[in-house]
Amino acid sequence: MPAPVTLNRARQLFRLVNARICCPASAPAPCIPFHYPDDGCWGRAHEMCRLMIADGADPEKIWIFGSLTVSSRNKPDCNVNWGWHVAPTLQVQTGSAVTTHVVDPALFEEPVTEAAWKGVQGDPGAVLIPSAASVFYRNQSGSISQTDPTYAETNTVLNTYRNALRLRVASNGPPPYFACMTKPPGTQWLGTISGGATGRWFTWGWPAARHVVWTVMPLTPCPGGPQLSWNVQIERASAGQCTYWITVKNLTADAVRFEGRYDVLG
């Protein structure tokens, strides 16, 4: 069994691989298409293991076989069905205990226990099978097991699903998909703005006596530079009410979904 790492180290490794997330519209290599949850997990898992090993870590993998169903806001119909799935694991020391944590940015925002990972996949009877990181692909019985020491197959799989992600964005717009989301508190609207565009939204009927600030937050991850800036203007519509006009500028070439947020001060 590999030497355990601290939870902080596991989180660091999670951030290391998650930083490779694809900007969905362009999805340039060598990014990892975490936002195409439909398929390609074995390529993502092998690439994540490669990155962690290069950083001095000693990951393994966990495979799950069953009738799996996962909710995802990164697929237009909000549901993913799998017969199997795979992700890297790390042994994590917490106090005197060592537990297996799964690194799966397609499903979670930090390392989680195997039980939590299995728990979101909709099949309590699903079977978990651990393996070495070197196993690139396997079936449940183990009668088929393939390695990919040169990462050639890995790159082929990643390319396939980068392309699938680009195609999805071209036909459905970028993830996440609003039909799969509920508007969080303090969010006035969910918007989409095209690459390079400037758009203006207004929201009326606000009590003029309230002190309100407006911000925007991209929902479509694309690491590497600023995506959105914004400007706020105000109209006094009546003695008691006002209208806010929020101009949003997309600084990138790709469409971005975003939240228009407000906070009432005082």
Added chain:
Amino acid sequence: MWTGVQWTGTISGGATRRWFTWGWPASWHVVWYLMPTTPQVGAPQLDWDVAVERASNAQCTYWITVTNLKSTAITFEGRFAVLSS
């Protein structure tokens, strides 16, 4: 709500510079503003714009562009307020 100073910067006269700060929870509502620590009376000293990058599902990076409206260098605090978290 809570407030803080994320960084202290200096900007040359007439210059525009950009700072970034990463690893902020994207679910937090955060506003950014500046405060000069170099007194100069009679006119505004600094202007700023904020842009944001969604670095991952959970985290974001703020990019703050600062313009010195004066002809001499100014030192300032880059301040934030977390309005909700």
